[in-house]
Amino acid sequence: MGAAIPTAANRLPVIGHGVQLARRRTEFLASLTEVGEIVEIDMVGMPAYVLTDPDLIWRVLVSESHNYLRGRMFDKMTEVLGNGLATISGKAHRDTRRILQPTFHKQQIAAYAPIMSSTAADVAESWRAGQAIEVDDAMNDLTARVVNGILFASDLGAAAADAIQRRLPVVMRGMLTRTLIPGAWQRLPLPANTQYRKAIEQMDSAIDTAIAAYRSSGADHSDMLTTLLSLKDETGKPMSDQWIHDQVITVAVGGIETTSAALSWCLHYVGTRPDVEKELHTELDTVLGDRPVELMDVMALKFLGRVVQEVLRLHAVAVFMRRTIGPTQLGPYELPAGAEIIVSPYTMHHNAHWFPEPARFDPDRWLRPETQNLPKGAFIPFSAGHSKCIADNFAVLEITLALAEICRRWRLRPVPGQAVREITTGATRPNRLAMRPEARGRATV
Template sequence: MSSPGTLSQMPVAPGRWPVLGHTPSLLRHRFGFTSSLAGHGDVVKVYLGPLPAYMVTSPRLIHQILVTDGKKFDKGIMFDRFRPFFGNGIAMSNGPFHDRQRRLMLPAFHVSRIADYATVMSEVAQAIAESWQANQVVEVDQAMLRLSVTVAGRTLFTTELGAAAIAEAQRSMPVVIRQGMVRALSPGFVTHLPIPGNRRFDQAIQRLRAIVLAVVAEGREQPGDRGDILSMLLAARDEDTGEPMTDQQVHDEVVTLLTGGIETTALALTWFFHEIGRHPGIEERWHAEVDRLRGRPLTYQDVAKLPYTNRICKEVLRRYPIWLLMRRTNTDVDLGGTLVPPATEVAFSPHALHHDERFYPDPYRFDPDRWDTAKNPPPPKGAYVPFSDGSRKCIGNHFAFAEMAIATATIGSRWRMVPVPDRPVRIKVTGAAYPSQLPMTAVPRAV
């Protein structure tokens, strides 16, 4: 049996700049750059400034990183740069501390709790739908952001300060997420430059921290299960020591949930309606399914009664996933015959995976029937990772999927969302795909 190769033998991606490495190519071309790397090998060296990182393009190796050898990897440099601002929540933490925090948080996302949260999802979506007028032009991206912020806030907080926290999240989270990705991929000195983006980011972080800590303090004064996520976090106790989370730990987990539960869900909802509007045949089948529930308020149990809606959701998550994820080895790893030493930065692109024609024929075609298991085999392990995978799989994945299905079906029972002519929609990319705009006309449905 031959010994593993070394990282020095890895191919280097084209487009490296002096000093800045591949960062300009990553930030300027994003999807195009990461999608091109599979043509250079299963593992390709890129430079984030002077720092080497290894982009993995093989689903088999990505499954190894996330699942098989998941404990051999920590979060990478991107998360190191986020951590001072977002805190050390489960999306940022490593090792035993991460495992402890995840155990403490899991009860808040048990299926029985999600069933309760589904009532909120249905109520919020119904209120959004009832606020529109016939033939009104709706900025769908902004409406879905309001929807996801309100759902996140009402399920997280039921205290008096909760409303203020929701308002601040709606104001600050888009700035934090979009500017945060630029910071994560830029050389360290960029974060200290007195430029408008940095100032907006720092101010948003300060405002968000202040309101979340205030809500945590208010929650401490009102002990007991209020049916929200915050009260469960405050009541959680370590199974070994019996210790609760500190206020800082609760703050970090709340910010983590706001970060993961608002922007990404809002984008998925937005792209759902965009794709429905572009494909009349899909829209017709979807409305026929939604109409079988007769417009009544939906529950968590109804999600299973919407198989075509679920396939549309899966296809949206395939077409519009997060762009880039990073990990760092904490021990020696044999990665596809290459010996990777500790403290090596490893990255992969869910977007590139989800658009690889080896696994998804005609990958830029929107086709919910890809996910009809009676007709098509599933993609290989590691080729579909909208929520990551393994021990670090998004803790709110079932919450997010239920929100997508319930919100879209609730709105779709009442409205057709029709694209506005001469208002083209372009994709803008930071850490995820954003629409440049998404105006749609809300046309009443005669059901």
């Protein structure tokens, strides 16, 4: 018999821990660290097991990953992502990742750098000193323009780019709630449900139209959709339109939602921490002078890199899930077949054992030996193993270049009286981040 698995407190009849998951899911999940290294919760009538120990997480994601499939969260995500790389398991996942790998090779990602930096420059140039902007909306716009510029360089993809940019926020607001709180309410004709389904339909239709137009033109538009259309399976046959559709929407979701959230948080901390701002501006002035940021500058922007890494820790993705294929031994614990497992990067990154003063934004924690030698599974902003985000280097590069380009031009100051709080969609993002840009001159170095 395996070791006993504790159950989270305050479980209610029928709805289980649904209230905590709906109203304060990140705080609730982070609190389970004090309960045990694996904790059972009730997701409105469905048991799930939350892992809070890095070794158990590493076993599930990497060393014993063959015992698991993607879980309920990814079942729900197929409503949006279809059979894209982010939702499939096993051989299908391995085959798709192998086919897509060249698209995200380091050299290919490097070729995207000019689009990233020039788009950030365009967004920053549109601001006016003293005129308040909603930074979270602006960063969503920036990342959407980058992703769409890389996916669709041709006007043939303009409608798809517009649909993704406009409809994706609606989709992301509904996706996580549908995952964590099952129920018949999802089928009711409520405004939120209607908007969610309509947004998916509009994105799907626009992407399908773009794929058909690209195939019909037969031209090389030097973009990612052209590359996807040129890919072939193991038999040498072109990939189907549906396969390409699913990868396009997966790239859009992965490249916009979490990246825009991370960029927003970076600007929040730089704008509210004078010590962070001073060190970052000094580094930017030393490395860049008066010129725009380039790919070659990334390695020299060491403090900026730590700012990004600390944001990825502090505001990580709330959850992703796995499911046991059969009865499974996970360390000393026995899990039944079909057990739903929750891995929460947010919870791991707020564990005081691995990250002292976990709620404190501290870029220099990444210089300390104890943080540089974390156990496997303790820091997983992009997951790990075969399921690690294929575009992790893409995301970090985009955040780095955009943050450098914006901060070399502006100081951003929070608008008084506007409280910023963390909300959870696909990412953990600021609910509303109103700031005023102030032009800055280059410091003397």
